[in-house]
Amino acid sequence: MAILTAHHVGQSFGDFDVFTGVSGSVPKDGMVGLVGPNGVGKTTLLLILAGLSQPSAGSVHMARGTRLGYLPQEASQAFAGQDHTVYAELLTVFADLRAHEARLRQMEQQMADGDHSPDLLAAYSQLQAHFEAAGGYDYDLRIKQVLTGLGFAEADWQLPLPHLSGGQKTRLLLARLLLEQPDLLILDEPTNHLDVQAVEWLEGALKLWPGAILLVSHDRYFLDRVANTIWEMSRSGLQVYRGNYTAYVQQRQERWQKQLQAYDDFRQHIEKEMDYIRRNIAGQRTQMAQGKLSRLAREVAAYHAGGLTALTAVRRKGWLQVTHDLNLGRIAGTVGECQQQIADIQPPRRPSHLNVRLQASHRSGELVLRTRHLEVGYPGTSLFQAADIELRRQECAALIGPNGTGKSTFLKTILEQIPPLHGEIKLGASLNAAYFAQAHNQLTPENTVLDELLNRQNMPLSEARSYLARFMFRGDDVSKKVSMLSGGERGRLALALLALEQANFLLLDEPTNHLDIPAQEALQEALEHYMGTVLLVSHDRYLVDRLATQIWEVSDGRLRVYACPYQEYLIIRQQEAESAKVAAQNVRQIEKTAEAEPSSPNGAVLSKNEQRRRAEALASLEADITAAEQALQRLSADLQQATEAQSFDKIQDLGLAYAEAESQLEGLLTQWEKFHE
Numbered sequence: 001m002a003i004l005t006a007h008h009v010g011q012s013f014g015d016f017d018v019f020t021g022v023s024g025s026v027p028k029d030g031m032v033g034l035v036g037p038n039g040v041g042k043t044t045l046l047l048i049l050a051g052l053s054q055p056s057a058g059s060v061h062m063a064r065g066t067r068l069g070y071l072p073q074e075a076s077q078a079f080a081g082q083d084h085t086v087y088a089e090l091l092t093v094f095a096d097l098r099a100h101e102a103r104l105r106q107m108e109q110q111m112a113d114g115d116h117s118p119d120l121l122a123a124y125s126q127l128q129a130h131f132e133a134a135g136g137y138d139y140d141l142r143i144k145q146v147l148t149g150l151g152f153a154e155a156d157w158q159l160p161l162p163h164l165s166g167g168q169k170t171r172l173l174l175a176r177l178l179l180e181q182p183d184l185l186i187l188d189e190p191t192n193h194l195d196v197q198a199v200e201w202l203e204g205a206l207k208l209w210p211g212a213i214l215l216v217s218h219d220r221y222f223l224d225r226v227a228n229t230i231w232e233m234s235r236s237g238l239q240v241y242r243g244n245y246t247a248y249v250q251q252r253q254e255r256w257q258k259q260l261q262a263y264d265d266f267r268q269h270i271e272k273e274m275d276y277i278r279r280n281i282a283g284q285r286t287q288m289a290q291g292k293l294s295r296l297a298r299e300v301a302a303y304h305a306g307g308l309t310a311l312t313a314v315r316r317k318g319w320l321q322v323t324h325d326l327n328l329g330r331i332a333g334t335v336g337e338c339q340q341q342i343a344d345i346q347p348p349r350r351p352s353h354l355n356v357r358l359q360a361s362h363r364s365g366e367l368v369l370r371t372r373h374l375e376v377g378y379p380g381t382s383l384f385q386a387a388d389i390e391l392r393r394q395e396c397a398a399l400i401g402p403n404g405t406g407k408s409t410f411l412k413t414i415l416e417q418i419p420p421l422h423g424e425i426k427l428g429a430s431l432n433a434a435y436f437a438q439a440h441n442q443l444t445p446e447n448t449v450l451d452e453l454l455n456r457q458n459m460p461l462s463e464a465r466s467y468l469a470r471f472m473f474r475g476d477d478v479s480k481k482v483s484m485l486s487g488g489e490r491g492r493l494a495l496a497l498l499a500l501e502q503a504n505f506l507l508l509d510e511p512t513n514h515l516d517i518p519a520q521e522a523l524q525e526a527l528e529h530y531m532g533t534v535l536l537v538s539h540d541r542y543l544v545d546r547l548a549t550q551i552w553e554v555s556d557g558r559l560r561v562y563a564c565p566y567q568e569y570l571i572i573r574q575q576e577a578e579s580a581k582v583a584a585q586n587v588r589q590i591e592k593t594a595e596a597e598p599s600s601p602n603g604a605v606l607s608k609n610e611q612r613r614r615a616e617a618l619a620s621l622e623a624d625i626t627a628a629e630q631a632l633q634r635l636s637a638d639l640q641q642a643t644e645a646q647s648f649d650k651i652q653d654l655g656l657a658y659a660e661a662e663s664q665l666e667g668l669l670t671q672w673e674k675f676h677e
Helices: 042-049 086-112 120-133 139-149 154-158 166-180 196-208 218-225 245-280 284-318 319-325 335-343 406-412 448-455 461-469 477-481 486-501 519-527 541-547 566-596 609-647 648-675
Strands: 004-012 016-027 031-035 057-062 067-069 185-186 212-216 229-234 239-242 366-376 381-386 389-391 395-402 422-427 433-436 505-509 533-537 551-555 558-562
Touching: 004 042, 016 042, 016 057, 016 212, 016 229, 016 284, 016 381, 031 042, 031 218, 042 185, 042 212, 042 335, 042 422, 067 166, 086 139, 086 166, 120 433, 139 166, 139 196, 139 433, 166 196, 166 406, 185 486, 196 218, 196 229, 218 541, 239 245, 245 284, 245 335, 245 433, 284 395, 366 533, 381 406, 406 422, 406 486, 406 533, 448 461, 448 486, 461 477, 461 551, 486 519, 519 541, 533 541, 533 648, 541 558, 541 566, 551 566, 558 566, 566 609, 609 648
Parallel strands: 016 239, 031 212, 031 229, 067 185, 185 212, 381 558, 395 533, 395 551, 433 505, 505 533
Antiparallel strands: 004 016, 004 057, 229 239, 366 381, 366 389, 366 422, 551 558
């Protein structure tokens, strides 16, 4: 049963139609992801469905008694006039429970004072059962879990609401909605102000959501993990796809192929019918030819009015049942008029999108990047130390980690804009590197879009306009100043300039920031066909998952190399987390044992501090052994692949790395044995 239904909803401002003909329904357990180009009206539609705005056409029906929660993209005006703390705000969600809790404490005091009347005991028992069933004994824990999950440090819990930034207020409103658990949760870009860890936590929370969800997000990986239905929005309505985002992409391609086939079939049908009509319109079968002409003219008019969808409706339901829904032009009455309308028929077209082609002017050497004993940062400030890195031609390394850990600084260090604090970076032969900056600071604010292109590469004006049209700058768009561009437009312009470089080594710093999903898909496709090498800094997990051949993770002042794709990295990370958990349990067990027998291997009595240090050292050593064993397994697999491919350079390098890792593991095992002597 549907909790929300929209029927032919449209929104107009004056003569401008933002969108028309939106129809769809959200089931009670539906997880619907709404996608579409920027500017198509997704936020406007959410406001209408949430009852916060009225449509120009159509209707919205919500099931009786439905509790609805809505999260806007920005909630900077939320909590206006309130001055209590973050934690106190979330306590208000459970005002009824806390009132019941206070009543229970009051009853307990009455009983402690000697009142054991049957009525009091019965009332207490009934209220306690209701309190427990409503989550009265864990609401405080739920608040702490949600705040921690959404990235609020414990020190922030006591911040007054007026002191919060706009992003913090948006996260707090999301926290409140998650605790309120409405029947239908409508979320507009819920991941905007979350780091990767918080997004992963939110994914887990929404996967267990007991009600329905309708959300807009540019995070394709998030949609993959949460949504079970995708609504694709255009100016003329919705297309519904069952499954997550990846299933939607596949179904969309299949649907497009069917459309092309249906159009080809329609053209063949037209040719066959017109051939019959021309041969018989003036002959003995003129009545049959007139009938065919009349039917064909209606089909052609329907196609002009609504494309293949209208044509199919006419054929299935009949002309009279669908005419009132179509804005029909003149229906041809003669062969000549019909032929003219047939000549005006255009094939179905996909919505316009970026046309990105990334080409390398020449091939680089096999080795692209190698580091040894590298430390990255600024004088007096070390950001991280890096494991030794090796990046080879046509590989894609994804550099991931929390904000502020030094990822952008590392790119600048590779480009020799900043010297390393320690160690060395070696770049390969025949490299032509190009850099995509996250802040797009290579753009000049006072230049126009056209100026930026012509300053980068001289070309005829008509050619420049055609080139910019591939990046969706058309007409007067090319005369806009850079300072007036949106974030997405600046990103598209930066990509247009990047493509001119014809580099064979791309260093990309958050290239999908501010891009809508169609633009993200176009960039991903271009990178998938790119014949050079890529070093990618990105929070776009979908892009990383599709492109990366190795993962470089920066955290806690270290860069660790995982020579594997993203999904394998996630498995390894989970194994490491489990190993750390076991190690922590071992620490506690060792501490208990040491308390019972507090002596060192040589019989000396250990202090409690020495016991703890010994336990922590042993746990750390065991975690290092687990990591070294996993690294050895990965190197063994890589060595096997290189041997099968007869890649002799890789065999030599991997052989040396394997020997070094094996020696390191033996050293760790020796240390472990000494602990137990």
